[in-house]
Amino acid sequence: MRFTDLGPGTARRSRSRTAVRTARRTVTALFVAGTLGTTALAAPAAAADRPGTPPAVSTPAASTPAASTPDKKPPAAKKHDARKAVAYWTAARMRAAKPLDLLSVARRKLSAAAAHATTDAVPRGRATAVPPTLPLPSLPLPALKAFPQPGGPWTGGGQVVMTTGRVFFTYQGRQASCSGDAVTSKNGSTILTAGHCVKLDGAWHTNWVFVPGYKDGAAPYGKWGASKTLATPQWTASEDINYDVGAAVVAPLNGKRLTDTVGGQGVSFNSGYLQKMYAFGYPAAAPYDGTKLIYCSGTTTKDPFFSKDHALTCNMTGGSSGGPWFRTFDEKTGTGQQASVNSFGYSFLPNTMFGPYFGNDAKDLYDKAQES
Secondary structure: OOOEEEEOOOOOOOOOHHHHHHHHOOOEOOEEOOOOOOOOEEOOOOOOOOOOOOOOOOOHHHOOHHHHOOOOOOOOEEEOOHHHHHHHOOHHHHHHOEEEOOEEEOHHHHHHHHHOOOOOOOOOOOEEEEOOEOOOOOOOOOOOOOOOEEEEEOOOOOOHHHHEEEEEEEEOOEEEEEEEEEEOOOOOOEEEEOHHHOEEOOEEOEEEEEEEOOEOOEOOOOOEEEEEEEEOHHHHHHOOHHHOOEEEEEOOEOOEOHHHHHOEEEEEEOOOOOOEEEEEEOOOOOOOOOOOOEEEEEEOEEOOOOOOOEEEEOOOOOOOOOOEEEEEEEOOOOEEEEEEEOOEEEOOOOOEEEEOOOOHHHHHHHHHHHOO
């Protein structure tokens, strides 16, 4: 894969590992309990209604006595039976899946985190980019007709309606969903998503499938089962919110690779902050229901609190996690360079989405996935 050198990366920002650890302890992922639209939330460890009876979930950290030893590192990736996952996700199960909520950070922990801030920044290098894989010739960049947008259905068409999709998996015995995006890659089979959409609370999700262009239980471009899921080392080891980036490698379907079927978006690393971006996803928590591709657009800012993330005005809800953020987005072709994913929100700051900075570690993850 040839990378285009875009020039020097931006300057580092100062923060501490202590700040991240303190704030990370306040981060919890919640499931919407019962039907969509209810206000009751249940922690992942609590019991929840199940529309079906999924197979048992294996928890790597609890598989052997040695797994609980402090020096024992979690597995770097999770291997999957792609064929079994595809068979498991029927239309009924996809409709019934509960959205994995956006991670949430509470106000009361922020002052403690800020008090310890020193010099820990997301590692960055020279800016690099991978162009999108287009089934049709690219058209000139149009005026920003759908910009800015705090949240609404995407009606512009283009490649994004094929490359973006819902992700389904089993998490702690529950049928759950996130979002993801097919990207240009050497293996033609790589998807980028959020780290918590592949692993959460020390356990890798199972029965993992990607459904591009999902439409109310239908899979117009097929269900693509993962053969492997992986995440940044920081998310794998300690679920550090600054590195909430995951990836999946999917098995061929009917003899074809993923991007041969739906195309692949470009990817951008170390491209800086304060960018004009478009974010996409399939939010499935009220007021959304997971049946439509939703987008937000605007000029990003930096997280003013503890993380090193981008911030974007956006009202997407649970289920949108892992959806792509694009820079240099072309509304006519529906293509761009992915530079982040939907990750988390602050509980006291509604209608604002945060996405991790794609630095060196995100690039290393992408490289590892595309070489698989």
